[in-house]
Amino acid sequence: MRKLARALITTGAAITVTIGMTTSASAAANPVSACGSGYYVQESHDLGYYQGTGGPQARAYLLYNASSGYNCAVTIVVGGQNQGRVEARLRAAGDVVMTSDEGYYNSYAGPVKIKANGRCVEYGGGTDYWASGSRHWDAWDSGLIHCG
Template identity: 50%
Template sequence: MMKRRILSVAGALGMAGVVGVIGATPAAAAASTPEAACGSGYYVQESHTIGFDTTTNKPAARVSLLYNASSGNNCVVTMHINGYVGAANLTEAGILVQGGTWKRDKGTYSYYAGPVYASAAGKCVKYTGGIEYVSNGVFWDSYTSAFGHCG
């Protein structure tokens, strides 16, 4: 009797581990695009690459401004691209609604910073993104838009 319970507990724990791994996979895959990071109904309005790596001749990240017409919300995400996907780098995403204060997400991330959300009905927005990257040294590069996408 005792042996069966131990096996049952071990089996349940093993299944929980499998469920945990299976449950984590779609979430990781969902974060592979700005639209997936921001959520359902968001589409990219504008994006810019940042952090040009001279050793690979490729940018390190892309900052994107997204909008959801149903909710009226904006979203900003800075995603690692090329050889920086999976590498822990200081990364930032932010948005400023005209007349307000910056909302930012800045930290050491392996895939992306954000999403950062803001509602801007009747106002314009400015967005920013940055990444620390290596290219014959360690550098910080960022992009900050002018006010636009007024709604």
């Protein structure tokens, strides 16, 4: 009886962990959810190539929150589960270095947030993707845009 109780408890814990991971991954698939309440998408750019659909492996987003004045960059994995690096980056005009978040993420990189009142911003992202049996890196930056 104790073995059965342990097995049920272990199975229940595994199901709880799996459900929790699925829920957070689903929530992360939305750039507004990743950046937070009050943000809206200004633009996006496709990155990499996902062989399963012929579409992008990831998509870099620039979002803005008018009430706080903050910009947000996030790169969402939209192809198959990523097995490599994903990066989101953002800077304001006059900043020498882009603020970035890069790692081995399955669903998204970021959010990266900055306040850039009266200045242009530059956002970008990158992702690993697989093509012809080997790994490739696709990175992109917008250049300075959305000034003001």
